[in-house]
Amino acid sequence: xxxxxxxxxxxxxxxxxxxxxxxxxxxxxxxxxxxxxxxxxxxxxxxxxxxxxxxxxxxxxxxxxxxxxxxxxxxxxxxxxxxxxxxxxxxxxxxxxxxxxxxxxxxxxxxxxxxxxxxxxxxxxxxxxxxxxxxxxxxxxxxxxxxxxxxxxxxxxxxxxxxxxxxxxxxxxxxxxxxxxxxxxxxxxxxxxxxxxxxxxxxxxxxxxxxxxxxxxxxxxxxxxxxxxxxxxxxxxxxxxxxxxxxxxx
Amino acid sequence: xxxxxxxxxxxxxxxxxxxxxxxxxxxxxxxxxxxxxxxxxxxxxxxxxxxxxxxxxxxxxxxxxxxxxxxxxxxxxxxxxxxxxxxxxxxxxxxxxxxxxxxxxxxxxxxxxxxxxxxxxxxxxxxxxxxxxxxxxxxxxxxxxxxxxxxxxxxxxxxxxxxxxxxxxxxxxxxxxxxxxxxxxxxxxxxxxxxxxxxxxxxxxxxxxxxxxxxxxxxxxxxxxxxxxxxxxxxxxxxxxxxxxxxxxxxxxxxxxxxxxxxxxxxxxxxxxxxxxxxxxxxxxxxxxxxxxxxxxxxxxxxxxxxxxxxxxxxxxxx
Numbered sequence: 001x002x003x004x005x006x007x008x009x010x011x012x013x014x015x016x017x018x019x020x021x022x023x024x025x026x027x028x029x030x031x032x033x034x035x036x037x038x039x040x041x042x043x044x045x046x047x048x049x050x051x052x053x054x055x056x057x058x059x060x061x062x063x064x065x066x067x068x069x070x071x072x073x074x075x076x077x078x079x080x081x082x083x084x085x086x087x088x089x090x091x092x093x094x095x096x097x098x099x100x101x102x103x104x105x106x107x108x109x110x111x112x113x114x115x116x117x118x119x120x121x122x123x124x125x126x127x128x129x130x131x132x133x134x135x136x137x138x139x140x141x142x143x144x145x146x147x148x149x150x151x152x153x154x155x156x157x158x159x160x161x162x163x164x165x166x167x168x169x170x171x172x173x174x175x176x177x178x179x180x181x182x183x184x185x186x187x188x189x190x191x192x193x194x195x196x197x198x199x200x201x202x203x204x205x206x207x208x209x210x211x212x213x214x215x216x217x218x219x220x221x222x223x224x225x226x227x228x229x230x231x232x233x234x235x236x237x238x239x240x241x242x243x244x245x246x247x248x249x250x
Numbered sequence: 251x252x253x254x255x256x257x258x259x260x261x262x263x264x265x266x267x268x269x270x271x272x273x274x275x276x277x278x279x280x281x282x283x284x285x286x287x288x289x290x291x292x293x294x295x296x297x298x299x300x301x302x303x304x305x306x307x308x309x310x311x312x313x314x315x316x317x318x319x320x321x322x323x324x325x326x327x328x329x330x331x332x333x334x335x336x337x338x339x340x341x342x343x344x345x346x347x348x349x350x351x352x353x354x355x356x357x358x359x360x361x362x363x364x365x366x367x368x369x370x371x372x373x374x375x376x377x378x379x380x381x382x383x384x385x386x387x388x389x390x391x392x393x394x395x396x397x398x399x400x401x402x403x404x405x406x407x408x409x410x411x412x413x414x415x416x417x418x419x420x421x422x423x424x425x426x427x428x429x430x431x432x433x434x435x436x437x438x439x440x441x442x443x444x445x446x447x448x449x450x451x452x453x454x455x456x457x458x459x460x461x462x463x464x465x466x467x468x469x470x471x472x473x474x475x476x477x478x479x480x481x482x483x484x485x486x487x488x489x490x491x492x493x494x495x496x497x498x499x500x501x502x503x504x505x506x507x508x509x510x511x512x513x514x515x516x517x518x519x520x521x522x523x524x525x526x527x528x529x530x531x532x533x534x535x536x537x538x539x540x541x542x543x544x545x546x547x548x549x550x551x552x553x554x555x556x557x558x559x560x561x562x563x564x565x566x567x568x569x
């Protein structure tokens with residue numbers, strides 16, 4: 001299956017003074033896939049996502065998101081890409097519906113259309129009952145799902161999820177993972193998800209990339225990475241074993 | 251444009267529903283009310299006397315009642331409105347993690363800072379206009395003086411200059427909230443700068459003037475030296491936006507004043523002459539006298555905002 005490249009970077013680099021956060025990163029994400037973006041803390045994953053959104057200026061290299069240059073056409077890219085930052089924040093004095101309304105108006109969605117969308121989205125994330133509750137009183141899992149609803153309101157083609165399951169209880173994490181999977185399947189949204197929870201990443205990703213110290217050390221499906229590292233065997237390797245192998249080598 | 255308008259209306263809503271706005275408004279309304287009541291009572295006595303005050307309506311704002319006049323009050327404590335409205339505008343969003351969400355929306359990044367600044371300016375305007383209107387109504391009832399057209403114009407210009415003056419401090423507060431990550435730091439820094447520029451610069455001006463052009467107290471000083479000393483003192487104290495503002499509105503709220511200078515060297519004949527022609531300056535002339543100060547005030551406001559704008563646009567926002 002050869003699908004269109006929806007995200008492409010060639011030698012993307014970001015340096016802060018003498019420190020190199022992202023070192024000639026070449027990445028390719030195809031349309032309609034879930035791409036697991038792995039790596040230890042401080043490997044440069046968030047910096048890469050920020051550069052792809054045009055929020056951070058790369059020091060060098062080439063990048064295209066949906067065929068657009070994120071640096072020159074940041075607003076158009078942000079219209080197509082939904083970004084859920086790690087530890088997303090909310091205005092705690094607004095309720096869920098008001099929060100979504102604010103994001104909808106920022107996206108230029110009309111009031112009547114927005115209220116219909118908000119209703120549907122609250123249903124999708126399972127917060128229909130809590131729409132009039134203040135976000136300040138939400139649990140972490142609810143906030144995370146509301147964060148997803150906020151990025152879905154603009155009907156994105158691509159989702160960037162930065163550590164979406166961090167700090168969630170097992171049940172909350174599972175529901176979020178299911179939600180991500182269903183978005184990818186039913187709405188054909190390409191998802192770029194960075195996470196430390198390798199089991200969950202393995203479960204939903206079509207392909208994964210492992211980034212260590214600003215460099216992409218491996219990219220491909222879990223099976224192909226296992227084959228590369230361990231050779232073909234009858235044992236099925238978990239992503240965790242593969243990841244640790246790469247990590248120890250670097 | 252929808253981004254700017256959305257941020258603007260949300261910020262305005264936040265300002266009006268916040269406790270700090272209510273407290274600030276109550277405090278300022280109360281004090282202005284008391285000062286103009288004092289002025290009104292004082293003036294009522296004058297109006298019954300033989301020599302009637304000219305421009306009784308303006309006097310309501312410019313005559314010190316017990317301690318301060320309404321105009322002096324705005325000069326002293328108006329900056330606090332700007333500081334309180336702006337000191338946490340950006341870094342609170344940063345701390346709450348909402349800033350990254352805001353800038354990852356499909357809006358231009360400057361919509362965020364423009365919207366916040368304009369919402370602050372709108373809030374300041376509403377506070378000032380409503381207070382001036384309340385005092386006016388109060389004055390009508392208390393003194394029984396109906397404002398002339400010229401007085402209304404003068405009040406309007408006074409309002410405009412005051413809005414710029416307080417917006418300058420709003421700009422300072424926003425600048426600090428961009429530069430400092432911690433809310434407490436930006437609050438303290440902006441208050442410190444306010445106290446320094448408003449209250450200590452005039453002390454410093456004295457020192458500078460006496461160093462550059464010392465006036466010998468023991469002997470009869472040369473008029474030229476005294477002049478030089480005063481000039482330098484005036485120049486140095488213009489570093490303070492408060493002095494700048496006081497000068498900018500000097501002839502606007504008091505048509506009898508001919509100059510912003512507090513000290514004019516005149517011979518005895520000139521004094522006699524000038525006292526015989528105690529007529530007010532027409533509005534156009536009053537405006538020309540203070541125009542340099544008004545322009546300087548507008549300039550520092552715009553420069554301050556431009557600096558915050560630049561820093562915000564070039565800053566990398568990660569949280």
